[in-house]
Amino acid sequence: xxxxxxxxxxxxxxxxxxxxxxxxxxxxxxxxxxxxxxxxxxxxxxxxxxxxxxxxxxxxxxxxxxxxxxxxxxxxxxxxxxxxxxxxxxxxxxxxxxxxxxxxxxxxxxxxxxxxxxxxxxxxxxxxx
Amino acid sequence: xxxxxxxxxxxxxxxxxxxxxxxxxxxxxxxxxxxxxxxxxxxxxxxxxxxxxxxxxxxxxxxxxxxxxxxxxxxxxxxxxxxxxxxxxxxxxxxxxxxxxxxxxxxxxxxxxxxxxxxxxxxxxxxxxxxxxxxxxxxxxxxxxxxxxxxxxxxxxxxxxxxxxxxxxxxxxxxxxxxxxxxxxxxxxxxxxxxxxxxxxxxxxxxxxxxxxxxxxxxxxxxxxxxxxxxxxxxxxxxxxxxxxxxxxxxxxxxxxxxxxxxxxxxxxxxxxxxxxxxxxxxxxxxxxxxxxxxxxxxxxxxxxxxxxxxxxxxxxxxxxxxxxxxxxxxxxxxxxxxxxxxxxxxxxxxxxxxxxxxxxxxxxxxxxxxxxxx
Numbered sequence: 001x002x003x004x005x006x007x008x009x010x011x012x013x014x015x016x017x018x019x020x021x022x023x024x025x026x027x028x029x030x031x032x033x034x035x036x037x038x039x040x041x042x043x044x045x046x047x048x049x050x051x052x053x054x055x056x057x058x059x060x061x062x063x064x065x066x067x068x069x070x071x072x073x074x075x076x077x078x079x080x081x082x083x084x085x086x087x088x089x090x091x092x093x094x095x096x097x098x099x100x101x102x103x104x105x106x107x108x109x110x111x112x113x114x115x116x117x118x119x120x121x122x123x124x125x126x127x128x129x
Numbered sequence: 130x131x132x133x134x135x136x137x138x139x140x141x142x143x144x145x146x147x148x149x150x151x152x153x154x155x156x157x158x159x160x161x162x163x164x165x166x167x168x169x170x171x172x173x174x175x176x177x178x179x180x181x182x183x184x185x186x187x188x189x190x191x192x193x194x195x196x197x198x199x200x201x202x203x204x205x206x207x208x209x210x211x212x213x214x215x216x217x218x219x220x221x222x223x224x225x226x227x228x229x230x231x232x233x234x235x236x237x238x239x240x241x242x243x244x245x246x247x248x249x250x251x252x253x254x255x256x257x258x259x260x261x262x263x264x265x266x267x268x269x270x271x272x273x274x275x276x277x278x279x280x281x282x283x284x285x286x287x288x289x290x291x292x293x294x295x296x297x298x299x300x301x302x303x304x305x306x307x308x309x310x311x312x313x314x315x316x317x318x319x320x321x322x323x324x325x326x327x328x329x330x331x332x333x334x335x336x337x338x339x340x341x342x343x344x345x346x347x348x349x350x351x352x353x354x355x356x357x358x359x360x361x362x363x364x365x366x367x368x369x370x371x372x373x374x375x376x377x378x379x380x381x382x383x384x385x386x387x388x389x390x391x392x393x394x395x396x397x398x399x400x401x402x403x404x405x406x407x408x409x410x411x412x413x414x415x416x417x418x419x420x421x422x423x424x425x426x427x428x429x430x431x432x433x434x435x436x437x438x439x440x441x442x443x444x445x446x447x448x449x450x451x452x453x454x455x456x457x458x459x460x461x462x463x464x465x466x467x468x469x470x471x472x473x474x475x476x477x478x479x480x481x482x483x484x485x486x487x488x489x490x491x492x493x494x495x496x497x498x499x500x501x502x503x504x
Contacts, residue, residue, distance in 0.1 A: 038160075042425075042426075042456075044478075064165040064166065064449065065165060
């Protein structure tokens with residue numbers, strides 16, 4: 001059974017978002033997503049400073065077998081990416097909610113507003129059940 | 130949408146919590162049992178067991194069986210002795226490929242053909258249309274299961290469950306009436322992984338028993354079940370072609386680099402011979418080569434390849450090689466760009482990334498015993 005963490009917000013595209021501080025939100029893919037993808041071998045990040053929009057592609061994640069779009073769960077500007085994933089993409093499989101985080105985004109408007117468009121842990125559990 | 134077909138081993142997959150099945154040409158088959166990387170690694174270092182029962186088996190019987198197979202396949206069937214198998218292809222008159230297959234010589238007037246699952250109906254129809262003399266063609270795919278035991282420990286594991294001298298089989302040789310785990314089997318020293326190994330043909334009903342017993346017998350040698358995902362990465366590293374990617378009705382065996390299995394000079398010719406002869410005389414306009422990405426990115430099937438601002442070919446198969454951790458592809462390119470070291474560009478999601486032509490196969494095992502691979 002895939003892990004769903006209570007304090008995070010979730011998109012229907014299987015990304016999670018976590019409020020870090022101020023308008024900064026950290027994002028990644030869910031445990032359910034990594035288990036569907038299988039062994040992840042490559043991450044294509046958004047560029048630092050790039051503008052990303054809710055529900056739009058901001059990069060890709062590749063497993064041995066497949067390529068999947070990485071959709072942004074929020075609208076804003078990329079302020080940090082997890083460079084460790086360049087050498088250790090398997091962190092996405094092993095610890096999707098921790099060492100496998102993908103990027104930090106400074107959201108447009110408030111975090112509350114941004115999370116308003118996302119699912120709660122309960123809601124997300126409902127769509128992967 | 131018609132219902133997906135299942136092999137006799139479908140029920141046995143259920144015991145693996147990590148198993149994931151996909152629709153593979155109308156068959157519901159496991160893409161992985163644990164994880165593609167782990168399974169790939171097991172086959173390279175220890176052993177893996179594959180259920181490839183979806184493959185098609187035809188029986189060709191008759192005094193004219195050899196003459197018939199000479200006509201419809203590119204390799205020279207007359208070179209086979211009973212107990213020997215060969216990799217070969219069937220071509221259309223224009224040199225495009227109907228399918229690639231194995232031919233097993235069971236006796237002077239009987240052969241088994243092993244064809245790709247997705248081509249069973251097409252191949253059967255094609256062969257039926259070209260029958261000669263007294264030749265009878267039967268489709269045994271339904272009642273035949275096929276397990277592939279592959280990897281450096283394969284011979285040792287198999288020796289533990291049979292009294293037959295399987296370890297003495299030379300590559301591409303087989304025992305027609307062997308017994309494996311107490312069940313009748315045809316055992317050949319063949320495979321599709323680039324490792325030593327065996328393919329074991331069984332009655333469908335015997336497959337679950339042999340599957341279970343083999344896994345039990347091989348457990349201490351690291352044997353695990355392996356899905357189609359690793360089957361693809363293993364054959365890719367060994368540069369073994371896959372029909373639908375490296376081979377198709379639009380790609381000839383010469384272009385795909387399997388010309389050594391095309392015997393243009395064999396007596397009586399074969400379907401497609403004249404077109405292939407002409408292609409050879411005139412020189413190939415495109416060839417299959419290995420490529421490696423120099424920029425960060427992974428080549429994938431059908432990604433276009435450019436040089437000098439013009440498309441010069443496309444990727445046929447690509448992935449990050451699990452053994453080598455390099456981002457590699459097989460690609461069909463215009464001949465002018467096929468020299469080793471030639472720089473080309475692969476279009477990946479709208480961006481042109483640098484790549485260069487590299488040597489393939491990407492992987493060759495170091496042991497000298499038993500050429501397990503299909504080529």
